[in-house]
Amino acid sequence: MITLSEFKNLVSLSKRDICREIYVENAEKIKVKKEDRVVKNLAKIFDATLAISNKKGFHAMSLRNLSEGAGLSMGALYSYFTGKDELLAMIQEQGRRLTTRILVEQVEAAPGLREKLRAGIVAHIYLSEVMQPWFYFSFMEARNLDKKQMKAAIESEILTEQVFADILRSGREEGIFEVADPDMTAALIKANLQEWYVKRWKYRSRGVAVEDYARFVIGWVEAFVCPGRPLAIE
Amino acid sequence: MITLSEFKNLVSLSKRDICREIYVENAEKIKVKKEDRVVKNLAKIFDATLAISNKKGFHAMSLRNLSEGAGLSMGALYSYFTGKDELLAMIQEQGRRLTTRILVEQVEAAPGLREKLRAGIVAHIYLSEVMQPWFYFSFMEARNLDKKQMKAAIESEILTEQVFADILRSGREEGIFEVADPDMTAALIKANLQEWYVKRWKYRSRGVAVEDYARFVIGWVEAFVCPGRPLAIE
DNA sequence: GTCTATACATAGATAGAC
């Protein structure tokens, strides 16, 4: 199984790259025009937003809190977004896009279906480890989205799940998996992936490494979908 | 397997009983003294709090919102709690106590260890179905608790998990379960129980009944802890 | 016990100086 640090090298998602992507997507809404400056300040704004929101909630974070945390005045903040709601949407959308992209990439790169299942599980857990604050934020603040953004969030949730459901269905056809209800199975797999970043504090306090967790989930899932055919997880 | 309506009759947790219990626990803080009136109004206050908070978050719920939702003036609200934080703590604590009590009761009543495991799973899922708004609220608003309340919430989370871990450990000694890591296994079982109330919208839209979900989780867990020994879930 | 009226703090957002 790939290790976390190998994964990091492989996907090379630097904070700068993510902020640059967000800048490009939202160029018309951002008043500041020098890319270097925008990227640098967006990174500070997002870091502070995630840090404060994940402690007490996005709604409870005032823009004065954010101003202090990001080291920018309130006036300056409004050069990077038109309002608090937009800041929320920017962070959420970027997180979703990144997840889907990396997950699909990693699954496609794997040779067989059992490998694809494993690759999907590992990719999701590692990604949520590297970007834990981002994942936690998306999860906890989804209900504060407006109608349109909410729809996008739900679609993304379903899409991720379908990646796993599709693998299971194909595997069933090929006789690799025994799975009566691929959608339900995919839903529970997803629940076990979310557990890693939602309850991160618990595993940290118990000293559970991310590789161990991934291995455990793979064993857990395969006991259900490949009964009687255990296969070592290297 | 017990059905939801049988479960409801068995545990007989009426909203009135819960509110009465809360009243008794918090009698010194509640200014109104006629029990009937207190119970009636607490029910309205909690219903409104859960309904509003579960849509947009407890912090985003203003006391003006709550006043309108509960049909009481803002002045009257303050006869039932000393501040918003206390309202939060009251709801959280009561939910925790109820969960622990019913879960332990149901597990103790089951004859063997495999039955205990199943009883625990079913009890938790059914309980979270009957009290879905309460469970969702506890889950989402835990981070808004003060230090002391937070400690209690974490202890409760761990305790629930240990109920399952203990069953698994005992079952391993008796040769009923094959489980290398009871704590980790219990943690993942709990994640699958939480899924039911955290993502209730998903299963509702797919028409998944609570009995089907419980059956699925039992099958899923037993595939891991009783490999090669499936047993019908009646 | 419950209401209305109100005090006082803090929220998001913007204008205009630098």
Add this chain to the structure above:
DNA sequence: GTCTATCTATGTATAGAC
């Protein structure tokens, strides 16, 4: 580009009439 100062709305909480 960024800052300070300030506007207006909304928040929690309470006092005192009924």
